[in-house]
Amino acid sequence: RTLRIGLIPGDGIGREVIPAGRRVLESLPSSLGLKFSFVDLEAGFDTFQRTGSALPDKTVDTLKKECDGALFGAVSSPSTKVAGYSSPIVALRKKLDLYANVRPVKTTAGSSNGKPIDLVIVRENTEDLYVKEEQTKDTPEGKVAEAIKRISERASYRISNIAGEIALRRQNIRSTSGVASVHSSPMVTITHKSNVLSQTDGLFRETARRALAAEKFSSVNVEEQIVDSMVYKLFRQPEYYDVIVAPNLYGDILSDGAAALVGSLGLVPSANVGDGFAIGEPCHGSAPDIEGQGIANPIATLRSVALMLEFLGEEAAAAKIYAAVDGNLDAAQFLSPDMGGKATTQQVLDDVLKRL
């Protein structure tokens, strides 16, 4: 099988980590029977400044027509408002209907200082406040701006359904791997703020309950947690959580919080997942402070590559990459500066490739 992968480095360290993602795909053992071809695509603030569009039509078209999946690096946000600019990743998620943003957060034997964490945040990726429908009025008391938070039954159902499926798949991997696990049975925690937003978050909550009540999820424990408590609990007992499903904005906030638990955003991958398509994307941003120095941590990208492969049905290839990355972290010989080490992007990558 040959997979065609779009490469969208974007801005800043996106340009340093996406090439590492390509390398790990090229280096997978041929015994897996997988081949890859690549196409370079543009998006980001730099693209906006050159072309007037942060997400050229060509990028979207090529992804739709030619590609099986993609890797997205990062985009820099302008520090002041720039007319006409708006985040290309948010637009891409909507245009390709990548309705789930999947963000696993996991300690390895070496990286955990204390309790082992193994959770995944499944974030709705197309609506909520991210519909970006805003307006501003002038009033005698000054400006008043309003934004729409939209929650639909349809989007809430499909995100909860995929959260349930991820919970089952994780349980399946746990029980076949034989490795002792933090979790004895699959669990999904529904996050919302329905005590204040009874209609919108209320709809999310009820729909999630209904989706997860399906027969196929009968082995899944379903719990819920108000978003503010969820952040509290995430920090007090992260080892308790398995799959957390949340509307878009809460998912955004929770996943950065969860990343803090494992020491560095440089470790945390994500995948933007739709039906038959996935874009791997490291959770970190464009990191202007370290841009161009060759010291960006490639781990988040390498794990995002694996995550993309999982959602393209290539679990064996994904498992190889995860194991090589865990090997690198546990050996702790080649760690990038965000991890307290001194290794360059290239050295970390080489160490992971050696372990493939």
Added chain:
Amino acid sequence: RTLRIGLIPGDGIGREVIPAGRRVLESLPSSLGLKFSFVDLEAGFDTFQRTGSALPDKTVDTLKKECDGALFGAVSSPSTKVAGYSSPIVALRKKLDLYANVRPVKTTAGSSNGKPIDLVIVRENTEDLYVKEEQTKDTPEGKVAEAIKRISERASYRISNIAGEIALRRQNIRSTSGVASVHSSPMVTITHKSNVLSQTDGLFRETARRALAAEKFSSVNVEEQIVDSMVYKLFRQPEYYDVIVAPNLYGDILSDGAAALVGSLGLVPSANVGDGFAIGEPCHGSAPDIEGQGIANPIATLRSVALMLEFLGEEAAAAKIYAAVDGNLDAAQFLSPDMGGKATTQQVLDDVLKRL
């Protein structure tokens, strides 16, 4: 000076901690020249079930006409939707125009396992998604619910202004107390998500920048942080932060996150502050799991009493309470179960009173 204080225990452990709050006021040394009178007021889910209203008019009227300040315990949220019920504390904040929710989070010598934290979250308390303007439509694809997030220049200005004033006051207390401090100069960090919500959060950001650019704040460092990064940073380097100002919902989430850093929600106070009025409110909820056992931690309430007094201009009385509470925590002889101790609410209270 005699201050009249409304007591609103609400539900659950609210009924166990609010009496402790009253006791600490009654026990303040007479040398302070302060007297207190009290009036018992109703609100909460229990009140709703008995009277059909979660926040009786009488409670609001009495607070407006008779009181200088109040203490609010907690309210329980029904576990399923109950027609006509809506949170009385959210309503109270709006009806009394208590526009700032002030939530200090601080380690004491005894409670810090690692870096000392001394920050305060200043949360806008009247608008954002808390305007609760929601509607639901039926569509061929199922229900679609929408909520309004409203951000006004006026509310953003006054919350940022009070955040700046709190930063100056904290600096003043630090420099006169002579105690070595984490912070060398006052700082306010503006939190928003203007990279997605350019109009609403953009307005909050710009207005906060403008408010904090006033001459009186020339000694205050002003920084900003996108809300997801803010959660990440809060956990990675909490010792760095001084005053964090945020729209309502982000403030809600951030303050629970910050509470997790100091070990227990049972330690974290808040004050709902308006012009000339303040309601002290522990950050924890009604805690149905420990209700009626007499083991609720009264510290959050005792600190909320002090915070209320600060905003009523009684800083000396507030300082006495803070010092007595810190003494209790550092001695660690009488700690409630949430802190790993075995003391009852009454024993913790007695120990604090002894130190007044």
